[in-house]
Amino acid sequence: MLMDLAALSGLDARDATRLRVLQCIRSQEEISRTDIAQALDSSPATVTSACGALLEAGLIREVERAPSGAVQRGRPRVMLQINGAAFLLAGIKIARHAFLVVIVDFKGDEIGTYALPLAESRMQADALVRRVRTALDAACDHLGVDVAQIAGIALGMPGFINGQTGFMHWSSSVIERNVDFVPLFQVHLPCPTFLDNDANLVAKAEHLFGAGRGLRNFLVVTVEHGVGMGIVLDGKLYRGERGCGAELGHSKVHIDGAVCQCGQRGCLEAYVGDYAMVRDASTGRQTDAPTSIAEILAMARAGDALAHQVLERASEILGVALANLVNLFDPEHIVLARSRPELDPPYPDIMLDALRRNTVQVDAPLPGLTVRNLDKSMWAKGAAAHGIEMLSILKVRERGAVDAA
Numbered sequence: 124m125l126m127d128l129a130a131l132s133g134l135d136a137r138d139a140t141r142l143r144v145l146q147c148i149r150s151q152e153e154i155s156r157t158d159i160a161q162a163l164d165s166s167p168a169t170v171t172s173a174c175g176a177l178l179e180a181g182l183i184r185e186v187e188r189a190p191s192g193a194v195q196r197g198r199p200r201v202m203l204q205i206n207g208a209a210f211l212l213a214g215i216k217i218a219r220h221a222f223l224v225v226i227v228d229f230k231g232d233e234i235g236t237y238a239l240p241l242a243e244s245r246m247q248a249d250a251l252v253r254r255v256r257t258a259l260d261a262a263c264d265h266l267g268v269d270v271a272q273i274a275g276i277a278l279g280m281p282g283f284i285n286g287q288t289g290f291m292h293w294s295s296s297v298i299e300r301n302v303d304f305v306p307l308f309q310v311h312l313p314c315p316t317f318l319d320n321d322a323n324l325v326a327k328a329e330h331l332f333g334a335g336r337g338l339r340n341f342l343v344v345t346v347e348h349g350v351g352m353g354i355v356l357d358g359k360l361y362r363g364e365r366g367c368g369a370e371l372g373h374s375k376v377h378i379d380g381a382v383c384q385c386g387q388r389g390c391l392e393a394y395v396g397d398y399a400m401v402r403d404a405s406t407g408r409q410t411d412a413p414t415s416i417a418e419i420l421a422m423a424r425a426g427d428a429l430a431h432q433v434l435e436r437a438s439e440i441l442g443v444a445l446a447n448l449v450n451l452f453d454p455e456h457i458v459l460a461r462s463r464p465e466l467d468p469p470y471p472d473i474m475l476d477a478l479r480r481n482t483v484q485v486d487a488p489l490p491g492l493t494v495r496n497l498d499k500s501m502w503a504k505g506a507a508a509h510g511i512e513m514l515s516i517l518k519v520r521e522r523g524a525v526d527a528a
């Protein structure tokens with residue numbers, strides 16, 4: 124399980140048990156009450172009572188299975204599953220050129236995806252939330268889903284964001300600083316909406332569906348316009364005290380170095396982010412300045428010295444940053460997920476060499492490294508996974524209030 128939501132969510136003991144039972148059922152395709160009691164080290168009576176409430180709330184359902192093993196007679200076994208039909212949710216990644224929407228059911232099964240192109244990549248918070256509504260409506264229209272069926276929305280956005288409260292300290296997608304998004308969501312969006320840092324959500328998606336499955340200590344580094352990171356320690360997403368930790372992109376690699384989009388100098392992403400590489404590879408060019416990493420690569424292939432230099436430096440600095448992560452965290456695995464074309468030789472080797480040279484040497488192999496394309500849907504899927512977790516808490520709390528009344 125990615126994190127102990129029950130402990131984080133301020134539920135009372137009874138509701139916390141219900142949430143743990145729900146998460147236990149979610150972690151399996153289907154499971155019996157006896158096996159839940161065993162998995163949670165809980166009494167059968169407690170599990171039966173929690174399952175009763177979850178069944179009444181429509182969050183889970185029962186299915187009957189023929190008895191297993193040699194004995195084919197006897198009563199069928201009653202198994203529990205997440206009730207996928209309970210709700211639909213929308214996961215939305217706020218990207219620079221589009222809002223990427225995925226609609227899933229409560230089980231996490233994908234209904235479909237949709238992308239709303241954007242003319243501008245930075246906007247006022249209010250305009251951004253209105254645009255989210257447009258994206259949601261267009262996605263529902265496109266996929267034949269009634270908007271009224273959407274019970275929750277989760278947004279993934281780059282920047283310093285408190286995923287527990289929806290407070291954004293800073294984001295490259297938003298013009299203002301320090302925005303409490305919750306009131307804006309309440310005005311413009313039709314259902315409960317949750318916000319988190321996009322790299323955290325990719326780490327969540329990698330843990331649930333990708334290279335991090337089954338791992339307890341791993342890191343996901345995302346490289347695109349900026350550089351982000353999600354940290355999973357001891358099976359839990361690490362968020363930091365103010366909910367905005369893991370800003371690898373703004374760790375400093377050069378005193379008084381290049382200007383970063385955050386306003387400070389010498390940040391990692393001021394050398395490695397798409398915008399920085401495009402900026403640096405354009406220096407001194409009157410015409411034919413590159414506008415993308417693909418163009419910088421093409422120029423380097425054609426023998427352009429500046430393009431080569433920018434790629435070489437970015438590869439080396441990224442390798443050093445990865446080595447720093449190994450030295451700090453000693454993870455089992457690092458996923459380097461990037462939304463950009465694969466770099467030709469010699470650049471991957473320059474990065475790996477810098478990683479090896481700068482890692483503290485012990486008599487053990489380096490952690491595993493998966494380098495892969497950041498599948499666009501992974502961002503939105505991570506957001507959807509977050510939405511499912513948050514909505515589970517809300518629904519358990521609502522049910523608890525009904526029982527208390």
Ligand SMILES: [Zn+2]
Nearest residue numbers: 373383385390
């Ligand atoms: Zn910065």
